[in-house]
Amino acid sequence: MITAHSLTKRYGATTAVDNLTFEVPPGVVTGFLGPNGSGKSTTMRMIMGLDVPDSGTALIGGKRYCELAWPLREVGGLLDAKAFHPARSARNHLRWLALTNDIPLRRVDEVLDHVGLSSVAGRPVGKFSLGMSQRLGIAATLLGDPGVLLFDEPVNGLDPEGIRWVRHFLRGLAAEGRTVFVSSHLISEMSVTADRLVVIGRGRLIADTSVADFVNRSGGGAVKLITPDLAAFTSALTVEGANVGAGDGGSLTVEGLTAPQIGDLAARDGLRIHELMPISASLEDAFMELTQDEVEYRPSTMAGAAAAGRKE
Amino acid sequence: MTLAIQTAPREHYRLKHVVKSEVVKIVTLRSTAITLGLTVAVGLLVTGLVTNAALHHGPGYYSGFDPTQAALTGLIVAGLTGGVFGALLVTGEYSSGTIRTTLAATPKRRVLLAAKIGVTAATTVVFCELLSFVSFFLGEGILSGSGAPSANLGSPGALRAVLMTGLFIALMALMSFGFGLICRSTPAAIAAFVGVVFVLPLVMHGISEPDVRYLPTNILTNSIMSTVNQGPGGIVRPLSPALGLLLMAMYAAIAVAAGAVLFVKRDA
Numbered sequence: 001m002i003t004a005h006s007l008t009k010r011y012g013a014t015t016a017v018d019n020l021t022f023e024v025p026p027g028v029v030t031g032f033l034g035p036n037g038s039g040k041s042t043t044m045r046m047i048m049g050l051d052v053p054d055s056g057t058a059l060i061g062g063k064r065y066c067e068l069a070w071p072l073r074e075v076g077g078l079l080d081a082k083a084f085h086p087a088r089s090a091r092n093h094l095r096w097l098a099l100t101n102d103i104p105l106r107r108v109d110e111v112l113d114h115v116g117l118s119s120v121a122g123r124p125v126g127k128f129s130l131g132m133s134q135r136l137g138i139a140a141t142l143l144g145d146p147g148v149l150l151f152d153e154p155v156n157g158l159d160p161e162g163i164r165w166v167r168h169f170l171r172g173l174a175a176e177g178r179t180v181f182v183s184s185h186l187i188s189e190m191s192v193t194a195d196r197l198v199v200i201g202r203g204r205l206i207a208d209t210s211v212a213d214f215v216n217r218s219g220g221g222a223v224k225l226i227t228p229d230l231a232a233f234t235s236a237l238t239v240e241g242a243n244v245g246a247g248d249g250g251s252l253t254v255e256g257l258t259a260p261q262i263g264d265l266a267a268r269d270g271l272r273i274h275e276l277m278p279i280s281a282s283l284e285d286a287f288m289e290l291t292q293d294e295v296e297y298r299p300s301t302m303a304g305a306a307a308a309g310r311k312e
Numbered sequence: 313m314t315l316a317i318q319t320a321p322r323e324h325y326r327l328k329h330v331v332k333s334e335v336v337k338i339v340t341l342r343s344t345a346i347t348l349g350l351t352v353a354v355g356l357l358v359t360g361l362v363t364n365a366a367l368h369h370g371p372g373y374y375s376g377f378d379p380t381q382a383a384l385t386g387l388i389v390a391g392l393t394g395g396v397f398g399a400l401l402v403t404g405e406y407s408s409g410t411i412r413t414t415l416a417a418t419p420k421r422r423v424l425l426a427a428k429i430g431v432t433a434a435t436t437v438v439f440c441e442l443l444s445f446v447s448f449f450l451g452e453g454i455l456s457g458s459g460a461p462s463a464n465l466g467s468p469g470a471l472r473a474v475l476m477t478g479l480f481i482a483l484m485a486l487m488s489f490g491f492g493l494i495c496r497s498t499p500a501a502i503a504a505f506v507g508v509v510f511v512l513p514l515v516m517h518g519i520s521e522p523d524v525r526y527l528p529t530n531i532l533t534n535s536i537m538s539t540v541n542q543g544p545g546g547i548v549r550p551l552s553p554a555l556g557l558l559l560m561a562m563y564a565a566i567a568v569a570a571g572a573v574l575f576v577k578r579d580a
Contacts, residue, residue, distance in 0.1 A: 049419045050412055051579040066419040069324035077416050083409035085341065092340035099333035100417040101325055140413065 001026055001179055002047060002148060006056035009042050009203075016042045018203040019056070024181045026147070029174045031194030031211070032183035033287065039203035040183040041079065044152050047181075048077045060148055072101040076141025077150040081133045081157070086126025090117055090136050093125060094143060103143055111139040130157035138169070148179040155189055167193045187287050199287065223259045225252040226275035233271050240265060253279070330418050330427035338435060343400060348439060351393040355443055356450055359386030363451040367458045376540065379463040380470045383451020384537040390443055390481050391532065394436055395509065398485035399501035401432050402492030402571075412580055421576045429489070429568060436485040441478035448474045469539030476536045476553055480560055484509065484528055487564040493571025528563065531556040 002024035009017040017039040024030045034040050045051040047058040049065030060068065060075055068074050084093045094108040112121050115135040120128070125136060134154060141149055151170070155163045170193055174180045184190050190197065190211070197214050199207040207214055224247060227233045234252065237244050242256040254262060259278045266273050338344050362385040366377065405411040418424045448470075455462035463470045488505040495501040509528050516524045524530050535556035551559065 045579070048412075048416050050415055066421075068419070071325075071419055072417050075416075079416075080409050080412060083413045085404060085408040085410050087342050088337075088340050092336070096333040096336040096340070097413065097417055099336060100329055100414075102329050 001061055002181055003059045004043065004047070004056070007043065007046060007053050007058055008055045009046060009051060010054050016203050017046070017053070020200065020203065020205055022198045022205060022208045024179055024198070025196075026179040027174060027177050028195035029170050029180045029182060029193055030196045030198060031190035032181060032198050032200070033187065033190050034185065034200040036185050038200050040200065041152055044077070044079055044150055044183060047150060048075070048079065070101045070144065072097070072103065072144035072146065074144070074146050075148045075150070076144065076146040078137040078141050078154060079150070079152045081130060081137050084125050084136070087124050089122050090125050090128070091121040093136070094140060097140055098143055101144055107143055111142045114142065115139040131159060131162045134158060134162070134166075149173055149181070151182045153183055153185070155184070155186065163189065222279045223254045223257065223262060224275070224277045224279055225254055225262060225273065226250065227252070227271060227273055229271045232269070233266075236265060236269050236271065237262070325418060327423055327427055330424055331431060334427050334431040338401070338431065341404070343404070344397075347393055347397045347400070351390045352443060355386035355389045355447060357386070358389055359383060359447045359451045360454060362386070363454040366455065367460050369460070374461050377461055378538055378540045379452065379455050379461050380448070380467065380473045380539045381533070381537045383448045383455065383463070384444065384473065384477050386447045387440070387444055387477050387481055387537070388529070388532065390440060391484050391509065391529070392506075394440065394481050394485035395488035395505040396502055398432060398436065398488035399492040399505060400498060401428065402489060403496060403498040403501050406496040407498055415580050425572055425575055429486070432489050433482065433486055436482035437479065440481040441475065444474050444478035463539070467539070472553060473537055473539050476557055477532070480532055480536045480557060483560045483564045487567045490564065490567025490569075490571040493568070493575050525550055526559065528560055531560055
């Protein structure tokens with residue numbers, strides 16, 4: 001469990017993270033979504049104790065990061081895919097890391113094997129591709145078999161196969177009951193990887209909710225209808241209380257009725273349907289809508305706390 | 313997932329764990345072998361050339377000639393590379409980003425810093441002492457072959473000079489380590505080190521001649537390596553060896569302390 005409470009970080013006049021309150025529960029993948037420069041990395045660095053917040057707290061299992069007895073056995077963090085010395089081999093990088101937390105050295109080969117780097121373990125990591133570096137970073141997070149894991153943009157620069165691998169890996173960690181917190185600016189990726197979302201814009205909390213809720217909150221529920229009986233259908237739908245708009249190519253956009261309800265209506269009135277399709281707003285649409293109008297969705301501290309509380 | 317769950321030991325990570333990891337860090341970098349190897353090669357070459365050049369002169373040449381100092385000349389090279397080595401131990405972590413991994417593994421910054429300082433000091437002291445003795449024996453071996461004055465460890469002040477020279481250069485490396493903590497960038501830290509150790513003496517000569525003797529390189533050559541007390545014959549009476557060593561220890565302590573304060577306070 002990660003708990004951020006009123007987390008704030010300023011750099012001179014800019015407020016990178018502004019009064020951020022959220023929780024990351026165990027057992028699910030929580031996506032940390034926001035445009036580039038919205039404060040995701042700064043937040044993660046504060047959770048990891050690398051940056052000191054100006055106010056507020058970030059706790060892991062109720063403790064500040066620097067109070068952890070064996071940090072690598074409690075938290076695995078991948079904040080920077082290239083955070084190792086280029087001249088050192090992958091195995092040696094993991095060896096010194098293991099020693100810091102008294103982790104048995106056989107564990108080094110276990111995690112290298114797990115991420116598929118055994119065959120290149122002796123090579124200098126400076127020669128690694130970005131994908132291999134990401135895998136090494138992931139191997140490092142697993143060294144201490146921690147219950148809490150943080151990944152900052154873990155699929156950046158990966159090929160489709162690598163992205164799939166990371167996705168399965170993250171979901172596997174959550175399925176084992178671990179707390180998994182993954183930042184991304186790739187909305188489509190989060191929609192398939194995450195169960196929950198913490199969305200921020202300009203350092204402020206925009207939403208703290210499930211992926212499904214997030215999509216529903218924004219523009220969901222419209223249905224696209226194509227019919228040769230335009231006029232009759234329109235009046236029938238209006239009578240039923242639906243909001244009907246004319247779409248392109250003789251189609252109708254219906255709001256206020258579900259696709260099954262429209263189908264039943266058509267059967268009752270003998271109207272023809274050529275196409276009937278629910279328009280589910282993509283996570284991307286929802287995100288754009290929410291971040292475009294930041295002022296409207298800017299939560300007060302109370303709203304942020306309430307959103308966090310509602311999910312429990 | 314087939315990752316075995318381990319049971320964490322009691323207590324928490326300690327200095328000994330961080331020390332072990334810092335040793336592995338040093339040992340597993342090729343730059344360590346290159347820097348130290350280069351120091352040995354060039355240092356001994358300089359000692360060899362200097363002592364060889366002192367051979368085959370008339371007796372008049374050798375008045376004021378200090379065979380111990382001549383045989384330790386190569387250690388000045390170690391002063392330069394030792395400084396680079398000390399700075400790199402910190403700045404290498406910043407330039408590669410390793411420091412964030414290190415701090416994530418051992419977030420107690422004072423413990424981490426204590427381990428780093430201890431390992432840096434131990435490595436440089438052992439290395440510089442060894443090099444100091446090897447350089448001395450090489451130089452005296454060359455000198456003693458051909459009628460030039462030579463010394464052995466029993467000669468007055470010789471053992472003191474050899475031991476203190478190794479220690480002094482280790483202190484210079486620690487000072488540079490402190491510059492590394494302050495600057496966090498390899499070029500900046502090395503520039504600061506070279507500036508203080510090799511450029512400042514040149515500038516100071518033109519400003520205040522007597523104060524030159526407080527500078528590291530001048531202390532090293534005039535007070536530490538030397539066994540001949542340069543009296544009024546020299547331009548400035550040098551500091552005593554003990555005072556010189558103390559001063560250098562103070563310089564190193566100031567640089568490391570300033571770096572340590574910043575290291576503990578600053579965001580990584």
